[in-house]
Amino acid sequence: MLSSPSTRAFLLLWSLALVPVGSLPATPVINEIHYNNDVNYIANEFVEIHNPSPGPAIDLSGWQLTGGVEFTFPENSSLEAGSYVVVAENPTVLRAEFSSPPPELPVFGPYTGGLSGAGETIDLVNASGERVDRVSFDVDFPWPIAADGEGSSMELINPSLDNNLGSS
Numbered sequence: 001m002l003s004s005p006s007t008r009a010f011l012l013l014w015s016l017a018l019v020p021v022g023s024l025p026a027t028p029v030i031n032e033i034h035y036n037n038d039v040n041y042i043a044n045e046f047v048e049i050h051n052p053s054p055g056p057a058i059d060l061s062g063w064q065l066t067g068g069v070e071f072t073f074p075e076n077s078s079l080e081a082g083s084y085v086v087v088a089e090n091p092t093v094l095r096a097e098f099s100s101p102p103p104e105l106p107v108f109g110p111y112t113g114g115l116s117g118a119g120e121t122i123d124l125v126n127a128s129g130e131r132v133d134r135v136s137f138d139v140d141f142p143w144p145i146a147a148d149g150e151g152s153s154m155e156l157i158n159p160s161l162d163n164n165l166g167s168s
Helices: 005-017 091-097
Strands: 029-034 046-050 064-067 069-072 084-088 120-125 131-137
Touching: 029 120, 029 131, 084 091
Parallel strands: none
Antiparallel strands: 029 046, 046 084, 064 069, 064 120, 120 131
16 A cells, blocks of 8 residues: 555655755854944944754854955954844944944954945855855845944844845
């Protein structure tokens, strides 16, 4: 009975239905970018990194953000599973400007350089020099246009989506 073609086909389709689709990446992703504030003289730009994996914590020591901004994570920096870190243009200003970053959210910085108001490429590079993630954003649709000078940020809807697509 189990050897009939229709039974095998049913079992194959059933087993494929149990495989998770769109599973979370096992590496950190650039999750949010605040690049063009509504008041440009306030130094509150930031890049948020998310670890969507279920475990363990990732040692960020020696990892870098490169591109428009340059930052190297110091020794003993880590990113817990399911958690976030922020790399800010000015960490003190960021905490003063936004009430939303909880005190336990790690905020690193300052970084050098700046995020362009005309679009940018940002790379997340591990301590071995391998690119882990890249975002090349733009200021026009399909990228969130409210992020371009209206005080909003761009945020990835789901960490399993391609953050190089403006609609993600």
